[in-house]
Amino acid sequence: MKNFLSFADAGDYKALLNQALEIKKNPYGYQHVGKNKTVGLIFFNPSLRTRLSSLKAAYNLGAQAWVLNAGADSWTLEMADGAVMNGSTQEHIKDAIAVMSQYCDVLGVRTFPTLKDKEADYSEEVMSKILQYATVPVISLESATLHPLQSFADLITVAETKKKERVKVVLTWAPHVRALPQCVPNSFADWFSEIDWVDFVITHPHGYELDPKFTKGATIEYDQRKALEGADYVQAKNWSSYRDYGQILNNDPSWMLTNEHMRGTDNAKFIHCLPVRRNVEVSDEVLDAPGSLIIQEAGNRTFSMQTVLHELLKQK
Amino acid sequence: MKNFLSFADAGDYKALLNQALEIKKNPYGYQHVGKNKTVGLIFFNPSLRTRLSSLKAAYNLGAQAWVLNAGADSWTLEMADGAVMNGSTQEHIKDAIAVMSQYCDVLGVRTFPTLKDKEADYSEEVMSKILQYATVPVISLESATLHPLQSFADLITVAETKKKERVKVVLTWAPHVRALPQCVPNSFADWFSEIDWVDFVITHPHGYELDPKFTKGATIEYDQRKALEGADYVQAKNWSSYRDYGQILNNDPSWMLTNEHMRGTDNAKFIHCLPVRRNVEVSDEVLDAPGSLIIQEAGNRTFSMQTVLHELLKQK
Amino acid sequence: MKNFLSFADAGDYKALLNQALEIKKNPYGYQHVGKNKTVGLIFFNPSLRTRLSSLKAAYNLGAQAWVLNAGADSWTLEMADGAVMNGSTQEHIKDAIAVMSQYCDVLGVRTFPTLKDKEADYSEEVMSKILQYATVPVISLESATLHPLQSFADLITVAETKKKERVKVVLTWAPHVRALPQCVPNSFADWFSEIDWVDFVITHPHGYELDPKFTKGATIEYDQRKALEGADYVQAKNWSSYRDYGQILNNDPSWMLTNEHMRGTDNAKFIHCLPVRRNVEVSDEVLDAPGSLIIQEAGNRTFSMQTVLHELLKQK
Incomplete structure (x- = not known):
């Protein structure tokens, strides 16, 4: 598994499902995998289940985690390549994602659809940029079109x-x-x-x-x-x-x-x-x-x- | 102790007080109790001392913790049983609390009084619902009428x-x-x-x-x-x-x-x-x-x- | 090192730089130092790099950490000594900082300049008060005039x-x-x-x-x-x-x-x-x-x- 964005990333789904059932039986038995690892979680909109279950999952695995509420906690992001950033956006997603990758071993990202621009949503414009700039594996915490977890x-x-x-x-x-x-x-x-x-x-x-x-x-x-x-x-x-x-x-x-x-x-x-x-x-x-x-x-x-x-x- | 909401829950207060004085002398000596445990903390309004001391307490005990700012981080909650949720509330407290209980071993909750509806406040309407729906022990981080910690x-x-x-x-x-x-x-x-x-x-x-x-x-x-x-x-x-x-x-x-x-x-x-x-x-x-x-x-x-x-x- | 606010606090900068290069080579090799320690981080304005790198640094060191968004998460702070607090400020910085010091072993603080009152900014009015009231070492996460990290x-x-x-x-x-x-x-x-x-x-x-x-x-x-x-x-x-x-x-x-x-x-x-x-x-x-x-x-x-x-x- 390289990233986790859709069913296709699950690979052999039967093996993954069996692994999940094993982990559920013995949730603290895999902490050698999470030791000294940090899970980064970025939310572009509110979340309860995804936020808390992701933290619990990281903790069960013996990993640490941080959560960033994009916009509220940090800066407004520019999405357009080549933009002359003389407006209200404060940081390019290119830089933000590459930088966040420095501070974690895996990056969970929740984005959301516009529900207006079908083309942008169904091409997963934002998630694609995140994948392009991330230097660690990316987990979709819900994207414009899918919610694989x-x-x-x-x-x-x-x-x-x-x-x-x-x-x-x-x-x-x-x-x-x-x-x-x-x-x-x-x-x-x-x-x-x-x-x-x-x-x-x-x-x-x-x-x-x-x-x-x-x-x-x-x-x-x-x-x-x-x-x-x-x-x-x-x-x-x-x-x-x-x-x-x-x-x-x-x-x-x-x-x-x-x-x-x-x-x-x-x-x-x-x-x-x-x-x-x-x-x-x-x-x-x-x-x-x-x-x-x-x-x-x-x-x-x-x-x-x-x-x-x-x-x-x-x-x- | 089943929950901690008032003096009555302290049980033998002398024993509890002695335990506190022991823990203060040796704050990191009880980490076998917190190992692989997660403390959930939900705030319906701002907090400094309660938020930070609760985190410190969890860490001292070797436990992990998460904090949710209800409303800001997640969804607006419906309180009324049987409500037809076609208005602005996005999730029923019944579901939210049962779900949060899935992601922690103990749940700290800060609610607040209306200061308008004495009956609702003094019957601890919100905290009672939380107790009803929680499947893990609940700690009051301040309720409508009490602040036991x-x-x-x-x-x-x-x-x-x-x-x-x-x-x-x-x-x-x-x-x-x-x-x-x-x-x-x-x-x-x-x-x-x-x-x-x-x-x-x-x-x-x-x-x-x-x-x-x-x-x-x-x-x-x-x-x-x-x-x-x-x-x-x-x-x-x-x-x-x-x-x-x-x-x-x-x-x-x-x-x-x-x-x-x-x-x-x-x-x-x-x-x-x-x-x-x-x-x-x-x-x-x-x-x-x-x-x-x-x-x-x-x-x-x-x-x-x-x-x-x-x-x-x-x-x- | 007592606090870390400027180049002067680095002491022997060559030794500190060598230590940093050593730590970078072996980031998890110093966890005996962070064990049972808690790093407090207070932000008076947004942050991405400082917030996340500080958390990662604490985790690498085996320490725990908490983050407080001053204002949003907690109370509005009074800065003036002797103030009659009958206005909108809810807690004096004197009390807030002394209290926060109770919940951590080192306190990172991000403040910001007014860019209007040169005298206040260049005397580091806010950071000076924080230093005065803190009872644990203070790290500047950017102050009115400097950003030493x-x-x-x-x-x-x-x-x-x-x-x-x-x-x-x-x-x-x-x-x-x-x-x-x-x-x-x-x-x-x-x-x-x-x-x-x-x-x-x-x-x-x-x-x-x-x-x-x-x-x-x-x-x-x-x-x-x-x-x-x-x-x-x-x-x-x-x-x-x-x-x-x-x-x-x-x-x-x-x-x-x-x-x-x-x-x-x-x-x-x-x-x-x-x-x-x-x-x-x-x-x-x-x-x-x-x-x-x-x-x-x-x-x-x-x-x-x-x-x-x-x-x-x-x-x-």
């Missing part, structure tokens, strides 16, 4: 709870009050469409089709009830339109996941990356049911990060 | 400096420019009214009576001079009215503690939780006198926290 | 790359869009005018003369081309006027350092403290040339800090 944590959660050889996993769009990125559903599709013991189905209203480079031919079923039939796992999540980029096309409240929707499943477990808008995306009854794995799933963020850190640091 | 530090300070078997300890109200919570005086009363070698007296203008559930029948003397007579320790502190909730009823500058007030004491030591409005609450001459213990007292915040962390983590 | 890192960078016994080092003023402090050039002069194997030249437009107490008789050459002739190292940096205090007197773009300027040097290496306004202070071609040492120089901030921490903590 979340999907890896979802995979760990499904793997450690499944009761059948094969499971049906459904990703269902959910209403929301704001236009959200496609990162989580893109990434979920990027991972779950590749897992050979998963039957993967995506359901959403017309117009919310995700980028085919992430769905990779997964079944798309526009009838939510039909999609949920016999599901073993349901992940609900809002996203804005990829086609009409960043737009909220419809916000049909009947798509809010409720017990009534869950009735057609095979007593499915519920997962969600959080934060969740309760009683807008998903009803309280689903979120608080015994079959809801949301807290265990959040807990697995520690182990997806710790496994990735372990891979990247053991090579050093 | 401060009072415990005050007790350590008095215990390690007292020259007599029994001492008279006086809590005196002081003027201020803003309406402040009752947390510190409530908590001071909660603790010092229970110490069997302390004669405890509270003095304040009429209308500033504290909640009797915390004063527990302590002597209340409205004549400040009389209250201070023969005192061995004086704690000055402003608070707003409990009766006329959150109001500043009078701000009589003659209540500012000066050398002239201290003259009637038995050469009393001075304590204050800090921050202090100099020359408004207390005069410079008192704060900077040899008998002022304010810096030693702030230093003891490390040891009150370290002792509580030690109690909560040694059980794990 | 940067200059020490510059010295390490020159020392480890120089190919000649004696080298010519030129500090050249550069244009900028904002009025900047004189800290970096003052400090660079404070250090490099004392190095016995350096021929030190300063060049700037008329009116940008630095305080002679820092330039100490260094050669000042107003003709930039002439100054750069035969240079082995060039440091470019903007600063506002010391004479017409805090003013931008002229912003002649011909002073921007370009390849054309570098042609007269002896194939000089380029250094800059960063952040740099690209194509305003210095052209991209100079910053990105093979002879640019800016990233290595930023990396050496870890070792200047680690060396100073080592000196201050080994005595404890």
Whole structure:
């Protein structure tokens, strides 16, 4: 593993998943790998789970860590190559990233999409520059289009709870009050469409089709009830339109996941990356049911990060 | 000890106090207890002493720690059960606290009173929810009504400096420019009214009576001079009215503690939780006198926290 | 070493430089010095390099660290002695610094100049108060007039790359869009005018003369081309006027350092403290040339800090 930005970087996902399950059983047993290592974490926007699980993962591994809130703690960054910096930006990302690389052994970065410039977002303009200038391995803590640590944590959660050889996993769009990125559903599709013991189905209203480079031919079923039939796992999540980029096309409240929707499943477990808008995306009854794995799933963020850190640091 | 929210949680206070004095003598001698443990610290408002002493306490104990500035670093929290979250709140406290519990072994939380809704504040609405959703032990870093780590530090300070078997300890109200919570005086009363070698007296203008559930029948003397007579320790502190909730009823500058007030004491030591409005609450001459213990007292915040962390983590 | 605020505190600079080069070769070999030690870091304004390199230095040394963003994380500070604190300031610096000293073994502080009150800035009013109230050693993370950790890192960078016994080092003023402090050039002069194997030249437009107490008789050459002739190292940096205090007197773009300027040097290496306004202070071609040492120089901030921490903590 060189960097960790998408499913492709996982390499042999079965080996990585087994490593994660091993690390979860023995979280403090790998501290020889983290000794004298420093994990750098840069946030361009707020974070709770990613920030704290990354710190916990570093600590479990015996490493140290620092967190930088870009903008608030440090300087406003210039992104354009060749810019004459006579405006409000104070430091070029080229210099900032190269410098930060001096102070850590691996760099986690959270960026975000514009939701306005599809081209810039889907070319991962900011993350690409970070990769270009970093001199240590880079971990995506969520980028403009993907959130691989979340999907890896979802995979760990499904793997450690499944009761059948094969499971049906459904990703269902959910209403929301704001236009959200496609990162989580893109990434979920990027991972779950590749897992050979998963039957993967995506359901959403017309117009919310995700980028085919992430769905990779997964079944798309526009009838939510039909999609949920016999599901073993349901992940609900809002996203804005990829086609009409960043737009909220419809916000049909009947798509809010409720017990009534869950009735057609095979007593499915519920997962969600959080934060969740309760009683807008998903009803309280689903979120608080015994079959809801949301807290265990959040807990697995520690182990997806710790496994990735372990891979990247053991090579050093 | 299950959580640490008030004097009642201290259990056998003499044993806890002795443990604190032992830990202070040998602060790095208990690192087997903190090894591979992570202390989570959440602040809903600014903090200097609590933030830094909690970090120092964790480090002394060989533990790691993280700090989250709620709101700034992460998401705005919904407090109402059953809320339809279609407004500005981004995550329910139910989820946030359960998730944070995944990333630490003990959770310190600073909340604050509204000073408007007495019922909500005095039922500890926010802290109660946190207790309900946390799956690790919770330490109050100051709640709507109490500040137990401060009072415990005050007790350590008095215990390690007292020259007599029994001492008279006086809590005196002081003027201020803003309406402040009752947390510190409530908590001071909660603790010092229970110490069997302390004669405890509270003095304040009429209308500033504290909640009797915390004063527990302590002597209340409205004549400040009389209250201070023969005192061995004086704690000055402003608070707003409990009766006329959150109001500043009078701000009589003659209540500012000066050398002239201290003259009637038995050469009393001075304590204050800090921050202090100099020359408004207390005069410079008192704060900077040899008998002022304010810096030693702030230093003891490390040891009150370290002792509580030690109690909560040694059980794990 | 008692504190670290300027070149004078370095004592025998050759010994300190050798220590830094040793530590850089073996960064984790000195952890007996940092064990059970805590480094406190206080920032009154944003920072990237200083914040992160200080954390890395502490971690390398086996120490723990905390960071406080003064103002944002904690309280607004009163600076005036004897103030009646009935305004907006919430805590006196006297108390804040004495308290912070309780929670660490060494205190790094970044302050900043007013650029309006020359007298206050050049008497280091704020840093003097900090020194007065701190009860642990103090490290300047940049003060109103100096930035000694940067200059020490510059010295390490020159020392480890120089190919000649004696080298010519030129500090050249550069244009900028904002009025900047004189800290970096003052400090660079404070250090490099004392190095016995350096021929030190300063060049700037008329009116940008630095305080002679820092330039100490260094050669000042107003003709930039002439100054750069035969240079082995060039440091470019903007600063506002010391004479017409805090003013931008002229912003002649011909002073921007370009390849054309570098042609007269002896194939000089380029250094800059960063952040740099690209194509305003210095052209991209100079910053990105093979002879640019800016990233290595930023990396050496870890070792200047680690060396100073080592000196201050080994005595404890």
